[in-house]
Amino acid sequence: MNQVTHECRAVDRLVEERLLKGGAELSPAAQDHIGTCPRCRNLYRTFSQEGFGQAAGVPGGATQRIAERLRSTLKPVRPLPPSRVIACAVVVLFVAFSAAIMMRINLAGIQVMSRVQVVGVSALLLVGLALLALSLARQMRPGSAWPVSQSWLPALAAAGLGAAVAALFPWETSGDFVARGSQCLRAGLLLAVPAAIASGYIVSRGALLDLNRTGATVGAIAGWLGLTVLQYKCDLQNAAHLLVWHLGVVVVSTLVGAAIGRILAHRSRSL
Amino acid sequence: MGDDTSPGEHELPALMIRYQAGDAEAVETLVQRLSPPLRRYLASPYLTTGDTEDLLQDCWMRIHRARHTYSSEEPLMPWIYAIARHVRLDAYRRRRRREAREILTDTPPDRPAGTMPAETDRISRLLENLPESQREVLIMLKVSGMTVEEVARAISSSPGAVKQKAHRGYVRLRELIGKDTDS
Numbered sequence: 001m002n003q004v005t006h007e008c009r010a011v012d013r014l015v016e017e018r019l020l021k022g023g024a025e026l027s028p029a030a031q032d033h034i035g036t037c038p039r040c041r042n043l044y045r046t047f048s049q050e051g052f053g054q055a056a057g058v059p060g061g062a063t064q065r066i067a068e069r070l071r072s073t074l075k076p077v078r079p080l081p082p083s084r085v086i087a088c089a090v091v092v093l094f095v096a097f098s099a100a101i102m103m104r105i106n107l108a109g110i111q112v113m114s115r116v117q118v119v120g121v122s123a124l125l126l127v128g129l130a131l132l133a134l135s136l137a138r139q140m141r142p143g144s145a146w147p148v149s150q151s152w153l154p155a156l157a158a159a160g161l162g163a164a165v166a167a168l169f170p171w172e173t174s175g176d177f178v179a180r181g182s183q184c185l186r187a188g189l190l191l192a193v194p195a196a197i198a199s200g201y202i203v204s205r206g207a208l209l210d211l212n213r214t215g216a217t218v219g220a221i222a223g224w225l226g227l228t229v230l231q232y233k234c235d236l237q238n239a240a241h242l243l244v245w246h247l248g249v250v251v252v253s254t255l256v257g258a259a260i261g262r263i264l265a266h267r268s269r270s271l
Numbered sequence: 272m273g274d275d276t277s278p279g280e281h282e283l284p285a286l287m288i289r290y291q292a293g294d295a296e297a298v299e300t301l302v303q304r305l306s307p308p309l310r311r312y313l314a315s316p317y318l319t320t321g322d323t324e325d326l327l328q329d330c331w332m333r334i335h336r337a338r339h340t341y342s343s344e345e346p347l348m349p350w351i352y353a354i355a356r357h358v359r360l361d362a363y364r365r366r367r368r369r370e371a372r373e374i375l376t377d378t379p380p381d382r383p384a385g386t387m388p389a390e391t392d393r394i395s396r397l398l399e400n401l402p403e404s405q406r407e408v409l410i411m412l413k414v415s416g417m418t419v420e421e422v423a424r425a426i427s428s429s430p431g432a433v434k435q436k437a438h439r440g441y442v443r444l445r446e447l448i449g450k451d452t453d454s
Binding site: 019073074145 | 291292293295298299302303306307310324327328331332333335336337338339340341342343344345346348349350351352353354356357394397409412413416419420423424425427434437438441444445448449451452
């Protein structure tokens with residue numbers, strides 16, 4: 001077995017650097033070493049243009065057939081607007097839709113909450129909405145950059161709001177915890193249905209690669225609308241009620257959205 | 272970035288914009304230029320040459336249907352490879368489901384004979400020993416000449432995670448090459 005020397009390790013580092021950054025030149029010493037060490041020569045050759053870098057050819061007939069097929073249905077298309085524009089449209093629609101609902105109902109929640117609670121919760125609802133809308137817009141466009149995992153975004157948004165609720169609202173118990181709570185959950189989920197349909201329509205304009213994840217995001221946005229309306233309408237503003245039943249709307253709608261996405265993905269693969 | 276970046280690679284986004292505008296010549300140039308690295312990415316030891324070409328065609332059809340989602344503000348290769356990755360994953364899941372349902376009545380034939388050049392075939396065999404996540408990162412970096420940031424976009428991950436996968440894949444491949452040399 002060949003002994004791995006100090007020079008071998010230097011070649012290892014150099015080949016890896018070329019892999020990640022490209023362009024790193026071989027020093028004369030490394031070139032000499034590659035000439036004498038079969039292991040390093042093999043490694044260098046594998047990661048060179050003659051080795052790894054060489055893409056296998058495609059028969060000319062195959063590329064012609066593909067190009068022919070694409071040309072047969074070729075029409076000019078209007079590019080999708082930038083992600084920030086789509087995200088803004090989702091936010092505007094969301095705000096308009098929730099405002100239209102809130103104008104028709106008694107906003108008892110606002111009267112019960114203190115100014116700090118109203119400002120704190122409203123700010124977090126808006127930040128969560130903006131993040132979810134941006135995530136949705138980016139999922140419509142393959143290959144978009146995103147600093148955090150989009151799969152975890154609904155959970156992160158809900159956890160952030162949950163932490164704020166736990167800190168801002170009193171922990172009181174009421175005798176009708178389940179009865180009042182289930183009413184809120186049902187109302188929130190009913191509100192989420194039209195929001196999910198509207199979001200689903202917007203998102204269908206894009207190219208969706210992960211229907212499971214997109215379904216979860218659509219569900220989370222829809223549930224976020226239900227949560228927003230409930231937050232201003234419900235007069236039972238204690239932390240336990242808000243965490244279980246109001247945030248529960250987002251949890252349930254996210255799970256339902258993910259399940260629908262999964263079914264759609266399964267069906268599209270079965271075709 | 273790989274050292275095999277084709278000279279006209281910066282022209283690809285311009286060709287894509289012409290494709291969006293309905294330019295047939297741009298379609299042909301894009302298909303000719305991008306099909307070889309895409310085919311290499313889609314190829315798998317479990318697929319025959321015909322299956323790989325079907326996948327390549329499927330990939331181009333999806334690119335065609337999604338062409339309106341490409342933005343000239345964004346790099347092209349991550350957009351293309353995100354779609355290709357999806358095609359590959361779908362094919363893999365379909366194959367697994369089919370295999371779970373099938374009852375074999377005879378010994379399956381050996382894997383299809385490779386039609387790749389000998390060196391490429393040797394590397395493909397070495398790559399078979401790598402987990403899929405490391406294999407795809409190495410192919411995107413070396414065959415397609417994408418940067419770490421572009422690969423991160425294509426696989427919906429972070430540049431740090433891509434570097435880690437590339438490093439692990441490289442270390443594993445280096446061990447295999449060492450053994451290959453010894454034998």
